[in-house]
Amino acid sequence: MVQLNDNYLKLKAGYLFPEIGRRVKAFCDANPQAAVIRCGIGDVTEPLPAAVRDAMHKAVDEMGCRDTFRGYGPEQGHEFLRHAIAQNDYRDRGMEIADDEIFVSDGSKCDCGNILDILGHKNRLGITDPVYPVYVDTNVMAGHTGDSDENGAYAGIHYLPCDASNGFVPAVPSEKLDVVYLCFPNNPTGATATREQLAAWVEYARANRTLILFDAAYEAYISDPAVPHSIYEIPGARECAIEFRSFSKNGGFTGTRCAFTVVPKNLLAATATGEMLPLHPLWNRRMSTKFNGVSYIVQRGAEALYSAEGKAQIRALIELYMGNAAILRAAAQDAGLPVFGGVNAPYIWVGTPDGLSSWDMFDRMLTQAHVVITPGSGFGSHGEGYFRISAFNSRANAEEVARRIRAL
Numbered sequence: 288m289v290q291l292n293d294n295y296l297k298l299k300a301g302y303l304f305p306e307i308g309r310r311v312k313a314f315c316d317a318n319p320q321a322a323v324i325r326c327g328i329g330d331v332t333e334p335l336p337a338a339v340r341d342a343m344h345k346a347v348d349e350m351g352c353r354d355t356f357r358g359y360g361p362e363q364g365h366e367f368l369r370h371a372i373a374q375n376d377y378r379d380r381g382m383e384i385a386d387d388e389i390f391v392s393d394g395s396k397c398d399c400g401n402i403l404d405i406l407g408h409k410n411r412l413g414i415t416d417p418v419y420p421v422y423v424d425t426n427v428m429a430g431h432t433g434d435s436d437e438n439g440a441y442a443g444i445h446y447l448p449c450d451a452s453n454g455f456v457p458a459v460p461s462e463k464l465d466v467v468y469l470c471f472p473n474n475p476t477g478a479t480a481t482r483e484q485l486a487a488w489v490e491y492a493r494a495n496r497t498l499i500l501f502d503a504a505y506e507a508y509i510s511d512p513a514v515p516h517s518i519y520e521i522p523g524a525r526e527c528a529i530e531f532r533s534f535s536k537n538g539g540f541t542g543t544r545c546a547f548t549v550v551p552k553n554l555l556a557a558t559a560t561g562e563m564l565p566l567h568p569l570w571n572r573r574m575s576t577k578f579n580g581v582s583y584i585v586q587r588g589a590e591a592l593y594s595a596e597g598k599a600q601i602r603a604l605i606e607l608y609m610g611n612a613a614i615l616r617a618a619a620q621d622a623g624l625p626v627f628g629g630v631n632a633p634y635i636w637v638g639t640p641d642g643l644s645s646w647d648m649f650d651r652m653l654t655q656a657h658v659v660i661t662p663g664s665g666f667g668s669h670g671e672g673y674f675r676i677s678a679f680n681s682r683a684n685a686e687e688v689a690r691r692i693r694a695l
């Protein structure tokens with residue numbers, strides 16, 4: 288008899304964003320006249336930059352000509368894109384990352400989940416709370432946890448609480464952990480980690496042979512020159528960290544799909560018998576077995592983000608979204624709410640008023656202000672009492688949301 292993966296049955300009701308989508312649809316169906324503005328999921332709203340579109344048009348034409356047509360590409364990504372990434376994002380900024388340490392993919396969400404393929408099943412996991420739910424759910428699916436308790440916390444995960452008292456940046460624990468997920472600038476809190484805080488994590492990881500899975504999907508939103516953009520800015524991080532990056536939030540690729548993972552060749556992990564071996568060949572093997580690469584057209588589009596025009600167009604997009612963030616932050620502050628993030632990140636993390644729960648605040652915002660936010664408790668029990676506003680929107684919508692927050 289065929290058996291299913293019982294681990295899926297441990298998952299809580301539904302993935303956060305589909306659940307929000309379900310509730311919003313029910314409200315909109317019942318109230319078709321409501322002008323609902325979505326500040327929930329962090330999905331970009333502005334069109335693809337012109338440099339990307341031009342490069343993609345050209346690539347489409349190449350695909351239409353026998354001499355320049357391409358079939359299967361390298362599973363790890365085309366050389367031209369791996370080189371552009373390693374050069375611009377790393378070597379030009381003083382970090383030693385080789386082209387073949389870059390693996391191009393169709394998204395950081397996928398990479399964060401897929402990376403578990405090359406890790407063992409007995410690792411002690413450290414995961415921040417609140418957190419991007421993918422890190423938790425993929426470990427549940429892989430059978431790395433027990434059941435969840437009444438607060439939604441899974442047995443087998445060491446939660447690293449993040450709240451206002453630690454600036455939403457977890458201190459290194461006294462326990463030995465084998466795999467730790469860090470995300471900075473943070474989704475959902477919008478917090479950033481200082482160089483010293485990341486250095487403490489790298490020191491901890493090297494001392495304990497811990498692997499840091501560093502999600503830097505929002506690094507382009509950092510404006511403070513003192514804040515690191517990459518874990519590899521910290522000496523020693525090549526020996527203990529994998530980094531995930533994405534073109535979704537800087538180049539507007541949420542619907543186009545392109546991202547990458549950096550796996551340094553000197554990053555080692557233990558076999559069952561304790562021998563230390565590099566992870567790079569395993570990830571290479573995983574990608575070439577289970578993935579056929581991102582489309583050539585999309586990779587040419589991503590490459591164009593590194594041209595002078597592409598860089599300027601990214602800057603303009605980020606200025607727009609961060610201008611929205613400033614408008615939304617100010618509105619939440621004027622409403623007398625505790626406000627965090629939204630300075631080096633496109634997410635504003637806001638305390639709920641009057642002791643409301645996160646989901647009650649979600650309902651109040653939806654039914655009274657016709658604004659979709661994300662309930663903080665959807666990111667973990669320490670997110671209870673908060674909600675997240677996404678700054679990904681048009682300027683007109685951000686201004687309208689600010690007006691509605693002040694009026695609420």
Ligand code: MLT
Pocket residue numbers: 327328329330396419474
């Ligand atoms: C979010 O809203 O947290 C993000 O859009 C989710 C994602 O990038 O997958």
